[in-house]
Amino acid sequence: MxxxxxxxxxxxxxxxxxxxxxxxxxxxxxxxxxxxxxxxxxxxxxxxxxxxxxxxxxxxxxxxxxxxxxxxxxxxxxxxxxxxxxxxxxxxxxxxxxxxxxxxxxxxxxxxxxxxxxxxxxxxxxxxxxxxxxxxxxxxxxxxxxxxxxxxxxxxxxxxxxxxxxxxxxxxxxxxxxxxxxxxxxxxWPGVWKGYELGAEGMRVEAMPAVFAREKLDIGTRLMLPHLKPALESCHPGVRVLDLACGNGVLGLRALAQRPDIEMTFSDVSSQAVLSARHNTGVAFPEARPAFLHSDGIADGEGPFERILLNPPFHEGGVVGDHIALRLFKQAAQNLSNTGRLIMVGNRHLGYHKSLQRFFPQVRQLDANPKFVVFEAGH
Structure with a gap:
């Protein structure tokens, strides 16, 4: 220290x-x-x-x-x-x-x-x-x-x-x-909520002003979305899924659209992000009963989860790097079930493949483009 x-x-x-x-x-x-x-x-x-x-x-x-x-x-x-x-x-x-x-x-x-x-x-x-x-x-x-x-x-x-x-x-x-x-x-003030339509579902996703990418789907999340369906197909009904650093909740919303029988949790360090995810889930899935956590990462005792979905922030207070992601990877590894998987997307230049291997024995690349890479990691 x-x-x-x-x-x-x-x-x-x-x-x-x-x-x-x-x-x-x-x-x-x-x-x-x-x-x-x-x-x-x-x-x-x-x-x-x-x-x-x-x-x-x-x-x-x-x-x-x-x-x-x-x-x-x-x-x-x-x-x-x-x-x-x-x-x-x-x-x-x-x-x-x-x-x-x-x-x-x-x-x-x-x-x-x-x-x-x-x-x-x-x-x-x-x-x-x-x-x-x-x-x-x-x-x-x-x-x-x-x-x-x-x-x-x-x-x-x-x-x-x-x-x-x-x-x-x-x-x-x-x-x-x-x-x-x-x-x-x-x-x-008309600027409280801004958002966009999410793909074929016709689902509108909105967010408050402090939330990342509130006006359009960011390109990293766009690359990751098609991989949620195969990642969730093998899950049993009622398994726990976490949208970590959820922002407006777009990953968790897509997961609920594909598997309404899962137990969904949304978590973010920003209280406006948590409010936004809660708002969007209430509109799109009024019958769902997800959990919402205002937390800096995964608090002790919140796991285990069968799937953790993550698009990690890479800057904090003017400092750019992988320090936030490394902490989230460690917490994810500690809070996955024995058969659980982390599905994440990150900036290619940050070399997350090597970072993930520090915490997970199994790391597999699912997709990539010139800027982003999608990985699956597990025990």
Whole structure:
């Protein structure tokens, strides 16, 4: 475990970034430092303010502002584990009892919302409209991000949704925007759901703004879909099948279309992905009773599964690579039945054939194109 020390107006924090041993990958960015500095100044002058931290990544904002007892909301299930790990390194700092998600969002209004800006334009637009409903009339929204990661049209997205009060100069390649409540609301915004028609089934698949490939079927999943039918044909009725990192649920939906007698589970690190998969399943298969898990991978005790379907993410917080896939492969191997199989698609250049062999004695290539490869792996 590699740790580093963050100095900020409230003191210092020893922080680690879960999932990596690379010392160059810190658990905070210059955007976190900007938010801590500005929020500390605001809250020192306004004691008793009700504070909400939104989409903190590894706990720097939550721990840094712990003296002001913030409530915390995050789309990603990663934050809870990261908070617990970093709280153990900083025993004098309290963490909240609960991390809210979009599955269970906080209620009421806030004097200050501290927002780590996402990379996705639509998700930023969604967040700003949600914040308008969660801010008190004279409340303040502070949003910051690394300039190279700011969504397209960020200036327009803010101008269309909130009242921009100040834009900071660039500090260590980060920028902070201070806003007041605007008039734009989610309930009349047409961008909440976007989707596409899924092949011959005539099934419409929709997703919320934080979900990968919500407007069109990504080409990796397209290559994998024809292999679901042969992969499921030999399964007995009632077997457990997991759509891991499910996104909008397209793999699990196709599996249910072909085998309505399976016990389907959808899991994703994003709460908006889980909501999207639940929405799509409810529309397409109202009689089905699938399970939905907001989880960073496969939690202990969730298995065993007879089939695990996976199109793994290959980037996280600006870092591109196979580190997420390797963790998911390991968890899949631990949670497959003795006769179970992992069916997955991945980018050809990441060399997943060798990675899979670290965890599975049997690995077979099912398909490939210039960009993607489909594999089956098992015990």
């Amino acid at each position: 590699t740790t580093a020390v963050l100095e900020y107006p409230g003191g210092s924090l020893t922080l680690t970034r879960p999932g990596t041993k690379d010392p160059s990958l810190r658990a905070w960015s210059a955007a976190d430092e900007l938010l801590l500095q500005e929020a500390f100044e605001y809250l020192t002058k306004a004691p008793g303010s009700r504070v909400l931290v939104v989409d903190d990544q590894y706990g720097a904002l939550t721990l840094g502002l712990s003296a002001f007892a913030p409530e915390v909301m995050a789309d990603s299930a990663q934050l809870s584990a990261a908070l617990a790990q970093n709280a153990a390194l900083n025993p004098d700092y309290a963490i909240p009892d609960q991390v809210f998600s979009w599955l269970y969002p906080p209620v009421g209004t806030y004097d200050l919302i501290v927002l780590k800006m996402p990379r996705e334009t639509d998700y930023l637009a969604w967040l700003l409209r949600w914040a308008n409903g969660a801010l008190k009339p004279n409340g303040t929204l502070m949003a910051a991000g690394m300039i190279k990661h700011l969504p397209d049209r960020s200036v327009d997205v803010f101008a269309e949704a909130v009242t921009v009060q100040a834009v900071s100069r660039a500090v260590k390649k980060a920028r902070l925007i201070t806003c007041g409540r605007g008039e734009a609301r989610l309930d009349v």
